[in-house]
Amino acid sequence: MYGGPFNLSNMRTKHRKHNITAIYPLSRSITGRNNWHHFLKSNNVSLKPQSLPGKLNTYLKKLRLPQFLPELAKLEWSIYKTSTLNIKTTYSSGGKFQLNPTLGISHLNWKLSPFLGKKKANFRPKKGQEWILIWKDPWSKKINIKPASASQLLAIKLVTDKISPQDVAKSTNSDIQQIEAALSATQRAGLLIGPRPRIRRNPLIFNQQQKISDKYIFADTFTLQWHITGACDLHCKHCYDRSRRSPLTLKQGIGVLENLKNFCRKYNVHGHICFTGGNPFLYPHFLKLYAEAKERGFSTSILGNPTNETHLKKIIDIQMPGYFQVSLEGLEKHNNIIRGQKHFQKVIKFLKVLRKLHISSAVMLTLTEDNIDQVIPLSEKLKNRADYFTFNRLSQVGEGAKLNLPDTKKYAAFLKKYVTRSKQNTIMGFKDNLINIVLNKKKMPCFDGCTGYGCGAAFNFLTVLPDGETHACRKFPSPVGNVLKQNISEIYESRLARRHRKGSSGCNKCVIRHICGGCLAISYSHGQNIFKDIDPYCFIEP
């Protein structure tokens, strides 16, 4: 997000008054106060602010101004123009990509992007071609100003020139999946408006008195959390599954990727794969499978155990993962009791490696009665080590059944404290849907919930085990099919999957239903009816 010197919110008003300085803050700063007034006075450009970049050109020598100034002014004008435009649509009609109506493109002969956002005008750009994109995000309506990548320019060009990905692939002898991935990524960046996804919430599950934004009804991305192997180098006390399953062959794995690709095409969503295990690096065909996922245009992330730099570099060579998540169960002593000797220090060292390789790092903690008091101290310890930290309540299934959760009152008090402390520690993230109860009560902006849509079980998320068994959520037994035997779309439309994504009817009238829905796994492990009863830890006041 652009955070420069332009006061975009005031621009429209100021422009009406012809406050040209508000439109051209950097140009004004570089020109200098006296020169600026002299220039405006002699040109009368305040009446036609768009003519300023052209007129500046003729004054460069006279006022001894830098050569790049007219281009900077041109860019500032484009930024201003975009700030005055509105975007109302989030999806296109007619099933095709359209340009974001606020999009502006500046083709510059000076490399100005490194200086965008700088408040002082002490910059010396180099000569060189650069394309800058300026647009308002369709969802947040905030303005973005960024240099364009080749794939973004290609996607925009395909839309403006009405060229199909098939034609491009044919004429350039390239892979159509790569072209489609460029279009999809450009849409997700908000530069293109794409067709409405077919992954959609049933609006009847929401409080009928509320107007729920499309943001929570339609999902653009579908995630497969894929446990490609059961093999693991740890033996955690709370592991929810140590059952032996038939190993996944490479051929089967590629079949799953094709299956997911077909599903994403049919439902018009972007596919994301979260590779996990066990330890995914112990799967013999991991790199090949990862490369095949990249070839099909899926974005990727990894949930695993610390691994070596060589493995990570091989991964990066294929595709930079969105993030690498590791787990810690508390401070060193407690963590090592659960996860094994020296594990804590291994993770700390590994976080350094992730940082060195510019891989976004995340640390996850499974919250129990025994470690609840260590969550905040751990987040402090990780403050300058990890990019992100979060926790989730223990699901008392599998070996986790031997451990306990804190009582409801203690947990509610903890969430309040966690929210307060998170204001000072930016790595502290929110995952448990129940945090929204605290935020809602404090009248703070809520977050989007566990999967971006409250509970995403069988909605924008499915989890697959090595033998293809597919679950709505990995935290509790919620089988909905098998991807080695069925199409994902068939699984997705099954009665069981529908029931899971509908969640608990007990939440239907709740004002934060669209960003909460509790946790089905916790309800399950407390012996409740997950389709009727609310999360046993819910503390929302009626």
Next chain:
Amino acid sequence: MDKKIIKKTLAGLGIATLVASMTLTTSGCGNEKPKGSCGAGSCGKSTDEGTSSCGKGSCGK
């Protein structure tokens, strides 16, 4: 910006050149973090910040 102006601005860019540069530069998703990308988490502190855009967090390892 008008679609025609964008079309004109991009007129000099060859499709083949763009595809070739894309192949060279898109070795990854560039830490791209779409909403609910892992479908299993959110970085989010507020919806204004584009919550869950990082898609981090898992349904629990």
